[in-house]
Amino acid sequence: MTETYHNYVDGEWVAAETGETFENRNPADRSDVVGEFQQSGVEDAERAVEAAAAASDEWADTPGPERGAILRATSQALEARKDELTETLVREEGKARPEAAGEVQRAIDIFSYYGAKASDIGGTVKSSSSRDTTLYTVNEPVGVAGLITPWNYPIAIPAWKIAPALATGTTVVFKPASAAPNVARKLVECLDEAGLPDGALNFVTGPGRSVGKTFTTHEAVDAVSFTGSSAVGNTVGEQANETGKRVQLEMGGKNPVVVMDSADVDAAVDIAASGAFGVTGQACTATSRAIVHEDVYDEFVSGVVEAAEAIEVGPGLDGADMGPQVNQSELDSTLEYVDVGQSEGATLETGGNAVDVGDGFFVEPAVFSDVEPDMRIAQEEIFGPVLAVLPVSSYEEALDVANGVPYGLSASIVTQDLTEAHDFVAESESGVVKVNEKTTGLELHVPFGGMKDSSSETYREQGDAGLDFYTLSKTVYLNY
Incomplete structure (x- = not known):
């Protein structure tokens, strides 16, 4: 019997208000139904955004080391389920098993990396031109981030967007690609198991025209990060820019x-x-x-x-x-x-x-x-x-x-x-x-992003640069 999977909103696994689902099948064997997922609508996406907004202050106030401990626990949960996640990825996306295992390991490493980085998030101290003055900066979370990810790296790309967002204290609404949502759902299970507070991460499956568009236009979403085709990415960028959001787009290549x-x-x-x-x-x-x-x-x-x-x-x-x-x-x-x-x-x-x-x-x-x-x-x-x-x-x-x-x-x-x-x-x-190296393959601790039509050329992903997108810098002048 085919299993039906739910959205994850405000710490609960819930069915879509639409009452509709869609099938996901194995691209190597179309008779193999991976599962049924929620065909969510605008109301479902709005509920997720509202949950992320409500949780924003509490998550932002959580000390960085505490946030980092949750990310490290997520890495450990992913590691414990590595074989299962690898098979899930192969079954729903089609990769060869060694490629899928490498991608799962990448997600494990990303959460471990940003778990450590969460303790280092801060600002800088500068020398003031005035006497008796301390001049420094503070990095604060951007608020709520809408993340839209593709099917070709269905756990690695969500990991390198979600982990730095949560590390900074930013809350998340997350829409995976409908062609490969199950390994992303299991990633969310690992975050829940690690003790992530309710509302800090919300997972909604469904079409871009309803879920994705809501994430890119809702007034409570402060930043949008998208990876996918240039055609869709340009539309996402236009929608997000109309409402003044911070935008990060990584798109096609030749x-x-x-x-x-x-x-x-x-x-x-x-x-x-x-x-x-x-x-x-x-x-x-x-x-x-x-x-x-x-x-x-x-x-x-x-x-x-x-x-x-x-x-x-x-x-x-x-x-x-x-x-x-x-x-x-x-x-x-x-x-x-x-x-x-x-x-x-x-x-x-x-x-x-x-x-x-x-x-x-x-x-x-x-x-x-x-x-x-x-x-x-x-x-x-x-x-x-x-x-x-x-x-x-x-x-x-x-x-x-x-x-x-x-x-x-x-x-x-x-x-x-x-x-x-x-x-x-x-x-x-x-x-x-x-x-003298192939064009594919990326180190997780250095910036990644493109130029020209491959990117919005705004913010890079991964490494320290991956944290910049999810933070706002505040400059403080303290005269004592």
Whole structure:
């Protein structure tokens, strides 16, 4: 029998006022119903916001070390349930098991990290130009934060938004993506188990047009943090700006790896293939373009085709290397881009076909060669396992091509030339720049965010920067 799961509002698990639910199914096996979740409406979202607002003062007044203890206890609860959470994530989102386990560990580490940071949240003391005066700053919580998260990292991204918010004393209303809400729900269970006060965190499932829009427009919400597509993110930003909210948007990417003639080609192939086909290409930092010097182009294409063809596609729970796309829409979009690439004149070297593995949304990893910079497959975010390989004749051309897209999230260069490496770091129009590493993969204690259409370019996430979004600075002049 399918289990029905509830919203979490003011410390209680409650059904939606709408009386409606939606099914969530395993993308690797459509006959497997993960559960039924609340199809919440505006009234449900408003109730959550009101609970967060009512709890705001008490949570803000809770000492930082006490808040940190709750976050550390959450980390421990997640650790105790790691195997369960990993299987849940694979079952509802489709990742390969090692990828899912790594994501769960990331959430564990994030709560541990911000649990420690909560004790250090404070201000700074400055020297005053006046005698007998102490001049200092105090950091105070922003109030209520509305968090809207995507399906592709359904526990890691909620963790890196929720943990710093709670660490600062900010209360939260949280809407997960409907394609993968169950592992997020279990994260909320762990926070409840850790002793989080009623109302400090509220979890509501349902559509963006009702729940998400309420969170971005309600007068009691002070800040909105969104991760997802650029199209939706721009709408969220407009709605939040109309009501004067603090806004943090992290959106799409068209991330390049530049492979220069001095590169170790085997290493470059590993870097590109891992970045392009890991997590089924369903990452905002996934490698979507390989910009390769003509002297090593043929060797690189041959190597990356071989790497793509060696990937076993199938259910993550069965040990496959690459799982399905999350739903039919995402699969259809990837297949459409494969058709677009061929119609534009690029050469499909391998892959790009739907794979008949049980009842799931599987596709072969695809590699295109002979790609021109203005082709759609070289300009638009695909969000599937498709790598476009573009030839260039110089470093200067490679840099121009790498920067010649609307996005600017993550970029990498593979080279043994220090001048090229340092210049790329300086000139890349990306928020994350890597040398001899894949475009995916992030350290949790340093800032993360994009440029151009990849971000609102307001506040970064993770590390100390992750705390800045949820705090307001007050300057104090104390004349004694």
